[in-house]
Amino acid sequence: MSVFSFTSPIRRVSQVPAAIQGExxxxxxxxxxxxxxxxxxxxxxxxxxxxxxxxxxxxxLTPSMTRTLTAVDGTDHVAWLASIGDRPVGIGRYFKVGPCSAEIAFEVADEFHGLGLGAALLDTVTTVAAVSGIRELQALVLGSNHRSQRLLSLVGLELAPQxxxxxxxxxxxxxxxQPRVERPMVVRLALVAPQPVAA
Ligand SMILES: CC(C)(COP(=O)(O)OP(=O)(O)OC[C@H]1O[C@@H](n2cnc3c(N)ncnc32)[C@H](O)[C@@H]1OP(=O)(O)O)[C@@H](O)C(=O)NCCC(=O)NCCS
Incomplete structure (x- = not known):
């Protein structure tokens, strides 16, 4: 099990701030x-x-799902965590599905929906994807998931019934x-291979 502190000054150096509503x-x-x-x-x-x-x-989340969702390598599987204070509140990720294409997915804790976290994670993940040579994105969303559909439209993705x-x-x-994060900071952090998080 990993041990981490989201509030230590050392960790802050390797995190990117995102202004969301009121936080x-x-x-x-x-x-x-x-x-x-x-x-x-x-x-x-x-x-x-x-x-x-x-x-x-x-x-x-079964052990198998947990293994899959944490098997990040910074290249074929990229995931970014958003925290408020020391609380993890959202994750955005992509899995490469081809040399220049990837599937993206997002999740935000319910009580933080609608504050801009999804947009900040989307900006982060698409920035990393773009500098990593990914040119096309895939996503699957429910027809009733209008918030997610609006988010995807912000990066030009068009949805069709499946x-x-x-x-x-x-x-x-x-x-x-409109950038939601300091993209140069995101790129700098993304270029560092993901490391196991130490205390
Ligand atoms: C989908 C999800 C990730 C969105 O996260 P979020 O933090 O709630 O989203 P945000 O607050 O950043 O953005 C969503 C809203 O801001 C709007 N928005 C953000 N930037 C905008 C801009 N520049 N112009 C217009 N609209 C903008 C979005 O269109 C959307 O509108 P709404 O609040 O009126 O619905 C979140 O709701 C969630 O976890 N849902 C459950 C899991 C899920 O559906 N995942 C997606 C499928 S993989």
Whole structure:
């Protein structure tokens, strides 16, 4: 199990601030096998939000899902964690699915929805993707998930029905017109290979 402090000055140096409504969130790459924040965010999501994220009912993260979702390498699987204070509140990620394409996914703790965290995570992840040579993004969202659809439209992704009430985006993207994070800081941090998080 990893041990981390989100509030120590040392950790702050390697995090990127994002101004969200009334708060500052801090973003950093998720470390390999760093399960605690993944579970903290998951535990703070309602069954409906979990369904929106995974497109099926997920009452708990199984060990196998946890392994998959924390097997980040900074290249083929990139995940960034957003925290407020010392509380993990959101994760944005992409998995490469081809030489220049990746699938993106996001989750934010329910009580922090609508404050701009999703946009900050989207800006971060798309910035890393762009500098990593990714030109096309894929995403699957519920037809009823209008907030997520609005977010994806901010980076130019168009959604088409895929069946079963699910919409699919698969195509070129651009960065958000209005940056939500200091992109040069994101790029600098992204270029450092993900390290196990120490105390
Ligand atoms: C989808 C999700 C990640 C969005 O995160 P969030 O922090 O609530 O989103 P944000 O507050 O950054 O942004 C969403 C809103 O800001 C709007 N917005 C942000 N920047 C904007 C801009 N520059 N111009 C216009 N609208 C903007 C979005 O369109 C959206 O509008 P709404 O609040 O009226 O719905 C979150 O709701 C969640 O975790 N849901 C459950 C899991 C899920 O659905 N994941 C997505 C599928 S993988």
């Amino acid at each position: 500052t969130a801090w973003l950093r790459p998720l470390g390999p096998d760093e399960a605690d924040p993944l579970h903290a965010v998951f535990d703070a999501m309602s069954p409906e939000s979990r369904y929106a994220r995974y497109l099926q009912a997920v009452p708990e 069946g079963g009430g699910v919409l699919e985006a698969d195509g070129p993207f651009h960065l958000l017109e």
